Amino acid sequence: MSTPTFRAAVVRTPSGPDSIEIIDVPLTEPGPGEVGVAVAATPVNPTDLGVVGGFFHELGMINQPSHTGLGWDFAGIVRAVGPGVELSVGTRVASVVLGFDRDFGTYAEQLVVPAADLAVVPDALDLVTASTVPLSGLSAARIVDLIGAPPTDGNRLLVAGVAGAIGANVAALAPDRGWRVSGLAREADEPFVRSLGAGFVTSAGMGWDAVVDTTPRQVCGLTPVRDGGTFVGVRPNIVPAAERGITVHTLMAQSDGPRLAQLLAHAAAGRLPTRVHAVMPLARAADAHRAMAEGGTRGRYVLEP
Secondary structure: OOOOEEEEEEEOOOOOHHHEEEEEEEOOOOOOOEEEEEEEEEEOOHHHHHHHHOHHHHOOOOOOOOOEEOOOEEEEEEEEEOOOOOOOOOOEEEEEOOOOOOOOOOOEOEEEEEHHHOEEOOOOOOHHHHHOOHHHHHHHHHHHHHHOOOOOOOOEEEEEOOOOHHHHHHHHHHHHHOOEEEEEOOHHHHHHHHHOOOEEEOOOOOOEEEEEEOOOOOOOOOOOEEEEEEEEEOOOOOOOOOOOOOEEEEOOOOOOHHHHHHHHHHHHOOOOOOOEEEEEEHHHHHHHHHHHHOOOOOOEEEEEO
16 A cells, blocks of 8 residues: 655755755654644745745755755644644644754645644634734744833834734734834835834834844844844844843744734734735745745735645
8 A cells, every 4th residue: 555645845955946846745643742734824934935045054054864844834724633632633723833954844735743833723714814823923922022021211112124924913012012113114015014003114213222123134233222222133143242231132933832822813803914915826836935035025925735
């Protein structure tokens, strides 16, 4: 009897979108504490472009002997459960698969993941939209944890890259901690930024109590941060040296099933921004990468296996 397989997108020698391959992978069953999920949707993230382009290989963060899996977050339907798991087959779930150095990712028809990392998708949220929440939502929640509560002498927070998924989520979550948010973006993004309840600026200026920079090039640095303020960046290879008493943090995303459940509930209630630009089949992953690399798109490309 032949072993069942499923399709997954990977790269062997990363050199851009043309290096993405669709391969057949043997299907495995979940073990104790694990869940087998039939993937319904998985978004393309900027990090995926870096993996496909070889950026993280060059940094020494990926060293797979055969191939590297693509994709970080997903939504799907439980197809099988391992011992000790209370989820039922047929339950709609979402989660994130973290780490760079792995031979599998969420650009796939099937996944086996820890049950503790999963969150049930609310009925009011479709699976395509739900798939865009885990990585950006958990990253934003972690950033808000890092900046903490505002100091007693100021609560002005600047979010650079606020028109992107993580930045928009930070702008949506930070006011719950007492921050007064302004977003740094292009003029064309002003209506969206203001729809988040944030102020809008086209230049960073000076004197912010905290700055969160979610841009790919981390454009702000510490210059806009006041003495003794806080800075959070998302690039582990671009960490500014602390100065003027500024606290510097770098985002390291973490899986958290219960927190993801809260974020999905926020998204279902319209409290967390979710924007889907286009839905494409898994076989067109390379096309989605090319389109995203051109820039200027607002909303996510989502792949359907």
